[in-house]
Amino acid sequence: MSTMRAVVLTGPGECVVQEVPRPVAAPGEAVVDVERAGVCGTDAELFNGHMAYLHTGHTTYPLRPGHEWCGVVSAVGDGVEPGWVGMRVMGDTMIGDGVCRRCRRGTQHLCERRSEVGIRGGRPGALAEQIAVPVSSLHALPDSVDDVLGALVEPGGNALRAARAAGVGDGDRLLVFGPGTIGLLVAMFARAAGAEVHLMGRTEESLAFARDLGFAHVWPDGAVPDLPFDAVVDAATAAQLPAYAADVVEPGGRIVYIGLSATPSMVDTRTLVFKDVTAVGILSASPGLAATIDAYASGAVDPRPLVGVTVALDQVGAVLAGSHPSGPAPKVHVDPRLL
Numbered sequence: 001m002s003t004m005r006a007v008v009l010t011g012p013g014e015c016v017v018q019e020v021p022r023p024v025a026a027p028g029e030a031v032v033d034v035e036r037a038g039v040c041g042t043d044a045e046l047f048n049g050h051m052a053y054l055h056t057g058h059t060t061y062p063l064r065p066g067h068e069w070c071g072v073v074s075a076v077g078d079g080v081e082p083g084w085v086g087m088r089v090m091g092d093t094m095i096g097d098g099v100c101r102r103c104r105r106g107t108q109h110l111c112e113r114r115s116e117v118g119i120r121g122g123r124p125g126a127l128a129e130q131i132a133v134p135v136s137s138l139h140a141l142p143d144s145v146d147d148v149l150g151a152l153v154e155p156g157g158n159a160l161r162a163a164r165a166a167g168v169g170d171g172d173r174l175l176v177f178g179p180g181t182i183g184l185l186v187a188m189f190a191r192a193a194g195a196e197v198h199l200m201g202r203t204e205e206s207l208a209f210a211r212d213l214g215f216a217h218v219w220p221d222g223a224v225p226d227l228p229f230d231a232v233v234d235a236a237t238a239a240q241l242p243a244y245a246a247d248v249v250e251p252g253g254r255i256v257y258i259g260l261s262a263t264p265s266m267v268d269t270r271t272l273v274f275k276d277v278t279a280v281g282i283l284s285a286s287p288g289l290a291a292t293i294d295a296y297a298s299g300a301v302d303p304r305p306l307v308g309v310t311v312a313l314d315q316v317g318a319v320l321a322g323s324h325p326s327g328p329a330p331k332v333h334v335d336p337r338l339l
Contacts, residue, residue, distance in 0.1 A: 006128030012049030015317035023132035025077035036151040038068030047320040066127030067093040067118040070150025092137040109284035156292040157285025159185030165280040166231035170194035175229040178236030209328040239265040251275040312338035
């Protein structure tokens with residue numbers, strides 16, 4: 001067949017599954033048969049029209065979303081070792097131009113001219129039967145990392161970087177805002193490092209789910225106890241929380257910002273200065289992908305309980321619109337092979 005099924009966002013609030021041409025591997029690229037893909041908050045923002053890139057011109061409708069994925073390489077282009085064919089892989093979201101100063105310094109995820117799979121620059125995403133990406137963006141998956149874990153590597157890479165930036169370990173206390181997918185993954189990585197993890201959330205359902213994952217220190221928004229927190233990770237979307245993080249972190253502590261609010265958030269830098277606080281922003285999973293695969297493969301972190309339901313491509317629109325039930329687990333996965 002010369003066509004395949006893919007999710008296409010045709011405008012704000014408009015999601016359809018269309019027959020589109022199957023990808024062909026360009027030089028340096030591989031075609032991957034997608035076996036599992038995650039639906040992310042970024043996909044929802046693209047669906048509802050709130051995503052910043054839609055307003056800056058970095059992306060436009062129609063677009064094909066999906067950037068958390070894994071699959072099997074089925075074809076390669078010129079200049080690619082044929083041994084890639086048949087390998088189980090996942091792929092980096094950020095595709096730099098490879099020639100700019102940032103790319104040459106190993107930070108291709110910050111390339112000014114980067115494309116982002118399923119998000120930016122017109123590069124089609126993985127909510128489809130197949131995807132074509134540069135081989136340089138691929139990471140091989142060991143047998144111990146199944147399809148569910150494989151599609152959780154990309155969000156896990158973001159979370160691992162946030163947990164490492166928090167710098168917590170044995171004897172340290174971490175507070176995480178937002179018990180969604182990223183916040184819970186941060187909590188899992190920090191717990192694996194030996195930290196005492198506290199989570200703050202807004203809904204009882206999300207807090208109860210966090211407790212079910214073994215996190216005993218779970219607090220409603222505004223009810224966090226007066227404890228010394230050595231680090232705070234803001235994985236939420238509320239505009240007031242970045243400033244609150246600066247208020248509650250211990251002097252000499254660390255704040256990690258990975259969540260994004262829809263409106264600008266204000267932080268009084270005097271608080272950071274007087275408390276001698278280090279503040280870090282995390283944009284991308286790219287530098288953390290290999291270590292995340294290792295953590296999953298070893299069993300040090302097992303985020304599979306975060307996946308509440310797996311659906312077919314035809315159900316993605318309902319998921320993005322918030323009308324498909326998924327239970328208390330925050331992550332929805334898609335299997336393009338389901339009908």
